[in-house]
Amino acid sequence: MSSNRELRGVLNRPPSLATSPSAEVLRRLELTITRRLDGILQGDYRGLVPGHGSDLGETREYQPGDDVRRMDWNVTARLRTPHIRQTIADRELETWVLTDLTASLGFGTAECEKRDLAVAAVAAVGFLTARGGNRVGAVTMEAGHLATIPARSGRVNLQALLHRVIEAAREERAGTADLEAAIRRVGATMRRRGLAVIVSDFLDRSPWERPLRALAAHHEVLAVEVVDPRELELPDIGVVRLVDPESGAQLEVQTANAKLRQRYAARAAEQRAEIARRIRAAGADHLVLRTDRDWLVDLVQFVARRRERIDALTRVRP
Incomplete structure (x- = not known):
């Protein structure tokens, strides 16, 4: 790209x-x-997160994958086939x-x-x-x-x-x-x-x-x-003291234990x-x-x- x-x-x-x-x-x-x-x-114009907007536009026939929340039930009932209402991006x-x-x-x-x-x-x-x-x-x-x-x-x-x-x-x-x-x-x-x-x-x-x-x-x-990488896996650096920054709780962990590191990464x-x-x-x-x-x-x-x-x-x- x-x-x-x-x-x-x-x-x-x-x-x-x-x-x-x-x-x-x-x-x-x-x-x-x-x-x-x-x-x-x-x-x-839609920029960072392009979306459908909220101003009503034309209708078209429903296609697999369309958002059912945009279904136009009046047109669907009149034409007897599912239709959705397209929207125009807000200005x-x-x-x-x-x-x-x-x-x-x-x-x-x-x-x-x-x-x-x-x-x-x-x-x-x-x-x-x-x-x-x-x-x-x-x-x-x-x-x-x-x-x-x-x-x-x-x-x-x-x-x-x-x-x-x-x-x-x-x-x-x-x-x-x-x-x-x-x-x-x-x-x-x-x-x-x-x-x-x-x-x-x-x-x-x-x-x-x-x-x-x-x-x-x-x-x-x-x-x-x-996300920080240490939240996903522990390095092998011996005994470390882990501290919960919100509660203050502390725990000493032996990171040389390979099985412990594997369990940590899996969890x-x-x-x-x-x-x-x-x-x-x-x-x-x-x-x-x-x-x-x-x-x-x-x-x-x-x-x-x-x-x-x-x-x-x-x-x-x-």
Whole structure:
């Protein structure tokens, strides 16, 4: 893919929240996203997550793979064959981003911490959708606290929103959070059809797929899962002390034990597969960003794959 060749070379790392001032983090993210990604991803107005829109258009005969939620029952009953109602992409989009800033995001053993990657994902969504009067709002999820940043349009408002997210991400607070309640907050806040983006590691044990399914029934939903390689497998480095950043619980583990490392990797793979299954079952799109991979390339590949899938589903038979 030519767009991938434009991005490859030196690994693109998100700026570090631990070593860079907020203004510098924001400046670097804006330059990276607007200069390197904007021209690649904006092939049409729908941009980052192209969807069907909400304005009613023409009807056509149903084809296998079409979304049954777009079925036009009046035309179907009149013509006695299934028909769906095509929609026109909105000319004004409202985007809401739920950002997980709990203690588990303050972990990273590769090129960056998970919170650095989460902030980069929020910035990408903001800069790539905040255009033409589009509004962007955010809900930040911290330990025992949810904060809502109202959706507004304009570059100045977007920068203010991202600055608040960056500052909140710097404050590492112990304690747990409720992803289920946070997603419900987003659903209650979005009063018109739009784009909802959930940025998290999805390690919360609450039944968050229920509100996610309800959210996806009314909006385009993108789940951005942030992962570190040490959450998937353990290296052979002898005795290590593992600490749960949210509860403070500690456990010493002998990583020289090959069977233990194998069991850990198998259980971690099962956990991530279950997270992916719950996201798919809810009807949301799923993007995985890893701290040991180039996040720009992963983002471009995701958008390209989704555009191909949407085009295939909406293509009218000759």
